[in-house]
Amino acid sequence: MNRTNGADVKIMGLTKTYGQKAVLQDLDLDIAPGEFVAIVGRSGGGKSTLLRLIAGFEQPTDGGILVDEMPLKRRNKTTCTMFQNDRLLPWQRVLDNVGIGLQQKNWRQLAQQALEQVGLGDRAHEFPSVLSGGQKQRVALARALVRNPHLLMLDEPLGALDALTRIEMQRLIEQIWQKQQFSVFLITHDVEEAVALGDRVLLIEHGQIALDMPIPLPRPRQRKSQAFVTLSEDILERVMGDSSDVVNTASKESLETAHAC
Amino acid sequence: MQRGTKEAIGKFVPWILPIVLLILWQMLVKFGWLSTRVLPAPSDVVVAGIRLAQTGELSRNLMISTIRAIIGFSIGGVIGFALGLLNGVSRPAEKALDTSVQMIRNIPHLALIPLVILWFGIGEESKIFLVALGVFFPIYLNTFHGVRTVNPELIEMAKSYGLRGWNLFSKVIFPSALGSILVGVRYALGIMWLTLIVAETITLDSGIGYMAMNAREFMQTDVVVLSILMYAMLGKLADSITRTLEKKWLKWNPNYQSV
Ligand SMILES: Nc1ncnc2c1ncn2[C@@H]1O[C@H](COP(=O)(O)OP(=O)(O)OP(=O)(O)O)[C@@H](O)[C@H]1O
Ligand SMILES: [Mg+2]
Numbered sequence: 001m002n003r004t005n006g007a008d009v010k011i012m013g014l015t016k017t018y019g020q021k022a023v024l025q026d027l028d029l030d031i032a033p034g035e036f037v038a039i040v041g042r043s044g045g046g047k048s049t050l051l052r053l054i055a056g057f058e059q060p061t062d063g064g065i066l067v068d069e070m071p072l073k074r075r076n077k078t079t080c081t082m083f084q085n086d087r088l089l090p091w092q093r094v095l096d097n098v099g100i101g102l103q104q105k106n107w108r109q110l111a112q113q114a115l116e117q118v119g120l121g122d123r124a125h126e127f128p129s130v131l132s133g134g135q136k137q138r139v140a141l142a143r144a145l146v147r148n149p150h151l152l153m154l155d156e157p158l159g160a161l162d163a164l165t166r167i168e169m170q171r172l173i174e175q176i177w178q179k180q181q182f183s184v185f186l187i188t189h190d191v192e193e194a195v196a197l198g199d200r201v202l203l204i205e206h207g208q209i210a211l212d213m214p215i216p217l218p219r220p221r222q223r224k225s226q227a228f229v230t231l232s233e234d235i236l237e238r239v240m241g242d243s244s245d246v247v248n249t250a251s252k253e254s255l256e257t258a259h260a261c
Numbered sequence: 262m263q264r265g266t267k268e269a270i271g272k273f274v275p276w277i278l279p280i281v282l283l284i285l286w287q288m289l290v291k292f293g294w295l296s297t298r299v300l301p302a303p304s305d306v307v308v309a310g311i312r313l314a315q316t317g318e319l320s321r322n323l324m325i326s327t328i329r330a331i332i333g334f335s336i337g338g339v340i341g342f343a344l345g346l347l348n349g350v351s352r353p354a355e356k357a358l359d360t361s362v363q364m365i366r367n368i369p370h371l372a373l374i375p376l377v378i379l380w381f382g383i384g385e386e387s388k389i390f391l392v393a394l395g396v397f398f399p400i401y402l403n404t405f406h407g408v409r410t411v412n413p414e415l416i417e418m419a420k421s422y423g424l425r426g427w428n429l430f431s432k433v434i435f436p437s438a439l440g441s442i443l444v445g446v447r448y449a450l451g452i453m454w455l456t457l458i459v460a461e462t463i464t465l466d467s468g469i470g471y472m473a474m475n476a477r478e479f480m481q482t483d484v485v486v487l488s489i490l491m492y493a494m495l496g497k498l499a500d501s502i503t504r505t506l507e508k509k510w511l512k513w514n515p516n517y518q519s520v
Contacts, residue, residue, distance in 0.1 A: 091436040
């Protein structure tokens with residue numbers, strides 16, 4: 001299979017500041033077409049901010065993003081986002097939720113196919129409130145997939161799921177990705193998840209990419225294999241690396257706020 | 262079968278207390294412990310009802326009151342809904358209009374009766390105006406609140422999937438606000454009947470309120486009570502209709518599913 005389905009993303013000198021606070025600083029990143037990039041990093045490090053910029057929800061303060069060699073302007077139809085919470089419309093049935101915003105005449109059929117892809121073909125006519133958390137996330141995944149994305153953005157989509165459901169979902173995402181060959185930008189707080197899925201694992205720290213680690217393991221990845229465990233531990237160590245630093249800055253910040261009061 | 266009887270009993274339970282009270286009342290009057298000048302016996306009220314129904318007076322007055330209520334409610338409701346939407350969706354509109362609405366809201370609308378009579382006389386317009394004014398505020402406030410409290414995450418999601426304009430409104434904003442709007446409607450219905458009672462008893466010509474005031478002059482307590490019961494019945498009817506609509510329109514919401 002060729003990789004023409006995947007978007008090619010180039011990020012150059014990306015900077016985003018909120019007020020005085022620089023969340024992303026002069027960040028460079030390339031995502032090759034069809035590549036699966038997993039992002040880890042400490043809370044508040046700017047992962048979601050980067051995702052929101054690439055997805056076009058927010059505008060950069062400085063620098064630029066090219067998607068398929070076109071400068072990104074606001075929303076891009078071939079970029080689909082799956083959020084941490086399912087964000088389903090509770091008043092619409094599952095099928096209508098998946099088909100939201102589709103223009104095609106046969107959208108019902110497309111939505112039904114997408115639902116079958118995530119194993120929920122028989123729940124199309126129910127309201128989201130009767131589904132389990134994992135099922136809702138699968139509907140949200142179907143909603144993103146039905147648009148044939150070239151770039152799938154995932155912001156901790158599995159964070160709220162139990163371990164077993166999470167591994168099932170990871171397999172599902174991997175299978176669909178292998179079939180459709182879109183590019184993936186996955187944020188996760190679970191280093192194992194990053195190593196299990198990513199072609200590369202990136203660590204975002206201080207508004208920049210502090211680590212860019214290729215994962216050369218064959219798929220599907222064996223979580224018990226020595227290589228897998230070593231890689232995971234290395235990355236985890238690197239993420240935790242300057243945890244003493246956190247304590248310091250945290251206490252310094254609280255001191256400063258104490259002064260401000 | 263067992264489930265059926267259980268259901269029947271469940272439906273009957275809310276009526277036990279009213280029926281007991283009714284029987285007690287009937288006995289109090291019939292044994293002379295309560296003067297018919299204070300309260301007529303329930304049976305007398307029924308008799309009065311039959312009498313007035315036969316002359317056609319009851320249905321005529323009922324009809325007139327209902328029409329007034331519907332017209333006033335429609336006018337006040339539509340304006341309140343439209344303004345609530347407008348101010349909910351657009352910050353500039355809110356800035357320009359909301360303070361004025363809030364100021365007028367603080368005037369009890371029934372206090373305007375003398376002025377309204379001066380403006381419109383004692384004809385239909387004054388009653389409809391008062392009803393519309395009373396209905397306007399709860400619908401406005403709840404529509405506004407409903408639109409304002411739409412989950413911004415859902416709006417962001419919908420926008421990211423290409424919804425905007427009418428689609429965004431009809432698929433996300435309106436359904437989300439509907440629960441709050443219906444609360445406003447139920448509240449407004451209460452105000453609607455209340456306003457009508459007062460307006461009809463003051464500007465005497467027809468309607469249930471007129472029937473009651475007229476009967477008072479002739480000390481017909483049975484007709485007075487009958488009129489009050491008519492109001493209660495109309496109020497209950499209106500409330501049941503909104504409840505049915507709530508169940509139908511909000512069936513996606515587990516809170517509104519019938520048990
Ligand atoms: N709209 C905003 N206005 C002001 N500050 C913001 C805004 N959005 C994010 N921030 C700040 O930017 C920083 C990075 O936030 P971001 O959500 O990108 O973190 P994250 O890496 O996704 O964290 P987490 O793992 O907890 O989701 C935080 O300090 C946050 O307070
Ligand atoms: Mg985040």
